[in-house]
Amino acid sequence: MSLNVRRLPGVYAPQADSALLAAALARESLPDRARVLDVCTGTGALALAAARRGARVTAVDVSRKAVLNTRLNAWLAGLxxxxxxxDLLSPAAQGTYDLILANPPYVPAPDTDLPARGPARAWDAGPDGRTVLDRLCRQAPPLLNPGGVLLMVHSALNDPELTLSVLRATGLKATTVERSFIPFGPVLRGRRAYLRSGGFVGPDEHEEELVVIRAERTS
Structure with missing residues (x-):
């Protein structure tokens, strides 16, 4: 599945996490004219991938640049x-969806407050990296149609078992469907001392595991 899209300055570029989520999307069966919500859409790469499959797609981002970028890419693709x-699901909370895609900020950061602007808004997610993840786990399940699916990518640094537990507690059937190890990127390399002091990584760790969580509303 191609994620080649235009990226405006200051917008999060599709990377390994986007590719892993795209792989999960490619394996997902969608009903005809499925209603899809892409949260934290960035460039809109995942939204366009779903639209190419005939889905009716809504894409959401808190960044004005990302919204403009997604509209541009949709126009260029004719989709x-x-x-x-x-903010997250709130602009689209009046609807229900067959599939919700999410590539949220998930990098542990020293600051409790999330950045209000700048590139770090795309990855900083509080001291344990779960500030946005936990909100999605609470807010997404009520927006799923019966049989609807949440596909969400994040790092193993964020305790995937906790994500599974929280989603199962809402009544969803949740499993890990994709895993991939990648070398630390610039953000994690620059934050290695904080990650080590917090017990997120060991002294000899240089790779990050990414996971895609699949959670289905079965009734």
């Missing part, structure tokens, strides 16, 4: 993607 700006 009808509805793009909204706002």
């Amino acid at each position: 009808p993607v509805r793009v909204l700006r706002g």
